[in-house]
Amino acid sequence: MGDDREVAALSDVAWSPGAGAARTAALKRARSGVRISVCLPARDEEATIGTIVSSISRELTAESGGVDLVDEILVVDDGSRDATGRIARSAGARVVATAPGSAGKGQAMRVALERSEGEVVVFLDADVRSFGTHYVTELVGPLLADEGVALVKGFYERPLEGRPGEGGRVTELVARPAIDLLFPHLEGIRQPLAGESAAWRSVLDKVGLADGYGVELALLVDVADHFGVGSIAQADLGVRVHRNRPLSELRHQATEVLRVALERAAVRDAPRSGSRADQAGTTRHELGPGSAGAPRRSPGRSERGRP
Secondary structure, eight states, X not given: OOTTSOOOOOOOXXXXXXXXXXXXXXXXXXXXXXXXXXXXXXXXXXXXXXXXXXXXXXXXXXXXXXXXXXXXXXXXXXXXXXXXXXXXXXXXXXXXXEOTTSOOHHHHHHHHHHHOOOSEEEEOOSOBSSOOTHHHHHHHHHHHHOTTOOEEEEEEEOOBTTBTTOOOHHIIIXXXXXXXXXXGGGTTOSOTTOSOEEEEHHHHHHXXXXXXXXXXXXXXXXXXXHHOGGGEEEEEEEEOOBOOOOGGGHHHHHHHHHHHHHHHHHOTTSOOTTOHHHHHTOOOOOOOTTOTTOOOOOOOHHHHSOO
């Protein structure tokens, strides 16, 4: 990977939970016509999807009488066997369905990217029981506040069955060790596998979205390579309570995260599963030994909007 390559600091954009309505109103003014899409990949999340969608619609869309901040809410119903799609549609989302068993998280996020229209794309997990609309405002804030920010990752306290600090088992047992050994320039990322993130569409178009549960780690590595670690900001979302999966169901997730880490560490210039480069039959510039002076493109607003 190259230990002598240039390592930039994480973005120092100061962004933590703010003053509610005043912060939201300020964001409305700051977006200056930038369209914002909120996208939720969801599979069998009928218990939580309605509350999440209705909260965003009611508080952050002009159509429902809220602040005019979010232009569309898109739910990708990723092969659900329950009423996820119907409930999301009734709550105010546009729903795109995939065939049962045909996709995965990264693939569903790609569908969302392809079918949404905003220059800023916010991704949210659909199983959160503690959701508040500050998730959206805190993720969008750094993008609108600093032209050098390409990606915003959420971080939070993540309890496990009511026990503080014990959630995030795949993060602690797989993602963090992989980062420590293979991508130490990303060690400052507090929740590398967080499903809550926001980015400029042009950034996502450039780096692509990997398949499966490895998509979050892949996105971090790829954005850092293309735009520098300093283009990644983090937003404090408070406490996140969600549906904790039994340990037996985490092996598949852990395997996909590890696969992505090994792919990106070992073959930095090879086509990636699900990447734009892979789909186009090209590879991106390799950053390795001797590349400390490699240019980092800033995702300035002039190039971040829709082409």
